[in-house]
Amino acid sequence: MKKILIIAGCLITALVLGAASAFLAIKYTGQRGWVTNGAWRTNPSIGSENLDMYSKANVALISLMSLNRSEAVYYYAETDDNGAPLTAACVYRIEGGDIDARWWSVTVYGSDQYLIKNGENRFSFNRAILRDGRSSRYTVRLSSTSRIGNWIPTGDEKRLYLFLRIYNPGSEVLKNPASVRLPRIIKEGCR
Amino acid sequence: MKKLSSCLLFVLALTIVFHVAFVYFLPDIIMNYVIYRIQNDFDIPTNTVYHNEVVNSDTRKVVRPCPDLLYSGMAYDVSERPVRIMAPVPPSYWSASFFAINTDNFYVMNDRTVKGGYADVVLVKKNAPYPVPKNTTVVVAPSPRGVILFRTLIDSPSRIPLLIGYQKKARAEALDP
Numbered sequence: 581m582k583k584i585l586i587i588a589g590c591l592i593t594a595l596v597l598g599a600a601s602a603f604l605a606i607k608y609t610g611q612r613g614w615v616t617n618g619a620w621r622t623n624p625s626i627g628s629e630n631l632d633m634y635s636k637a638n639v640a641l642i643s644l645m646s647l648n649r650s651e652a653v654y655y656y657a658e659t660d661d662n663g664a665p666l667t668a669a670c671v672y673r674i675e676g677g678d679i680d681a682r683w684w685s686v687t688v689y690g691s692d693q694y695l696i697k698n699g700e701n702r703f704s705f706n707r708a709i710l711r712d713g714r715s716s717r718y719t720v721r722l723s724s725t726s727r728i729g730n731w732i733p734t735g736d737e738k739r740l741y742l743f744l745r746i747y748n749p750g751s752e753v754l755k756n757p758a759s760v761r762l763p764r765i766i767k768e769g770c771r
Numbered sequence: 772m773k774k775l776s777s778c779l780l781f782v783l784a785l786t787i788v789f790h791v792a793f794v795y796f797l798p799d800i801i802m803n804y805v806i807y808r809i810q811n812d813f814d815i816p817t818n819t820v821y822h823n824e825v826v827n828s829d830t831r832k833v834v835r836p837c838p839d840l841l842y843s844g845m846a847y848d849v850s851e852r853p854v855r856i857m858a859p860v861p862p863s864y865w866s867a868s869f870f871a872i873n874t875d876n877f878y879v880m881n882d883r884t885v886k887g888g889y890a891d892v893v894l895v896k897k898n899a900p901y902p903v904p905k906n907t908t909v910v911v912a913p914s915p916r917g918v919i920l921f922r923t924l925i926d927s928p929s930r931i932p933l934l935i936g937y938q939k940k941a942r943a944e945a946l947d948p
Contacts, residue, residue, distance in 0.1 A: 590782045597782070598789025606794060629875045633794050640798035640874045644805070645920050647868055648876050683864055683924055685839045693835050697828040703838045708927065743835060747864050747924065748881070 602637075610638025615758045619663075619765045620655040620744060622757055627651070653681075653753055655744040660765045666740035670770040672722040674742075676763035680750030683707050686763060687745070688722060690737035698733035705730065721768075798874040805918060806846040808832075817848045820856075820921070820941050825931060841938045843921040850915035851945075853895040855907065858941035860888045861934050864924035867941075869894070872914040880908075893946065894919075902946060919943075 612635065614623050625631055626639055627648030639646070646654060659665055660672060674686065685706035690696045695703045709718045709730065721731040722740065734740055744762065746753055753760050806817075812832075815821040822843045826836040836842075847854050847869075858867065860882045867890060869878040880890060892908045895901040896915050903909055923938050925931055 586778065590778060591785065594782045594785030595789050597786040599793050601786065602790045602793035602797075605790070606797070627876050629877070636874065637794050637797040640801045644801060644874060645868070645870055645918065646876075647866065647922075648879060651866055651868070651879055651881065683926065685837070687835075687837060687839070689835055694831060695826070695828040695836065695838060701827060703828070706839055706926075741835075743837075745837060745839075748883075 606634055606637045606641065609634040610642070617655065617758050617760065617762050619657040619659050619661050620762050621657070622653060622655045624649060624653075624757055626654060649749070649754060651748065653746040653749045653757065655746070655762065657742040657744070657765060658739070660767045662767065664767060666722075666742065666765070667770075668722075668724045668734035668737040668740060671724075671727075671768045673766045673768050674720045674722065674763050675717065675766065677717045677761065678707065678710055679746055679762070680752035680760065681746045682748035684744065684746045686720075687743045688732050688734065689741040689743065690735065691739045693741060696733065696735045696737055698735060700733055702732050705732065724771075799872050802870065802872050802874050802918065806916060809844065809846045809918070815846070817846050818854050818943050818945050820845045820919075820943050822939050822941070825925070825935075839925050841923040841925060841934055843923075843938055843941050845919050845943055846916070847894060847912070847919055847943070848916050849894055849896040849899075849912050853893050853899075853901045853946045854943055855904065855946050856890070856892045856894060856919065856941075856943045858890045858921065859937055860885050860890060861923055861937035863926050863930070863934060865922065865937075867892075867919060867921045869910065869912070870918045870920070871912065872916050875913065877913050878910045904946075 613625050614621050625635060626643045626646045685704050687704035688696060705720050710716060719730065721727045722734050723731055724734050724736060809815050810817065813821055820843055825841060826838050830836045864882060866879055866881040868876050871877050891906060892910055893903060894910050894912050896912055921941055923934050925934060
């Protein structure tokens, strides 16, 4: 009886240690290969079949069913250009121009990584924003209160996450993911 | 003391085995969970395309939904029979991406790569004889089960009804072996 208990104890300990070390390894080794571009981060290996098992597990956890790079490139931002976490307590100005791609869009998510409920049903902006104006550049504000011009409501979310999706990216995006011109995220003030 | 060392070595060896197994099989576990949810939570049978509505803040089934896309999807199973996937290509960015059970994106087609404005693909399992209906593209699935995801870009809100019309025409059917 004592022997069985010892073996069971060893098994449970090994299972817990194996699972915990696996998740830690996936989390930390999964950071390999990420590229930073201003406030934006991307992992060029997302969607690739040639990943080591840690990277593959990491991609399965955070970017399941992402398209490969020829089809789409994904960037995300959780800070402004100065590295401060994005929050609905502040107002941000997003500035940019066109991106070398067939289509792109920027979506704002709340703390729970879902779209933020708002009366305007406004969650994102995309390349069409350039069609509407005469300029090749745009400005969009993220704010919890109504703003003149282009704005996306942020509710009372403690944290905000931006996701930039670039479909059929051009060679500039594919070759220079760390230096291609992406939208700037500038904090204008906080309440 | 010797017993304690043996026990510790036993735990260490097992920990390494569990560690590798967790990391290696995690993508398969996640994909199996996705297929389980498609079949049970969404109540969609295997080899049947389901069509999601335009996403909004009430969409809570998948994290980070993209409001600029119309999503359709299906869980495939080609272990018994090949599956034919057919979809008209809309006048907007459109793609169908095929994922194996280990989450590998083994095949993708988009509105620019599909000839004639109509996607017609027969998905078959590895090393199996299969019928090839005329004018179809044969794709070999590295695993008998997996998921296909269709994305249609909403490039203008005014075109949503038109794009939904295209979206809902995507379908799949199991073929005779």
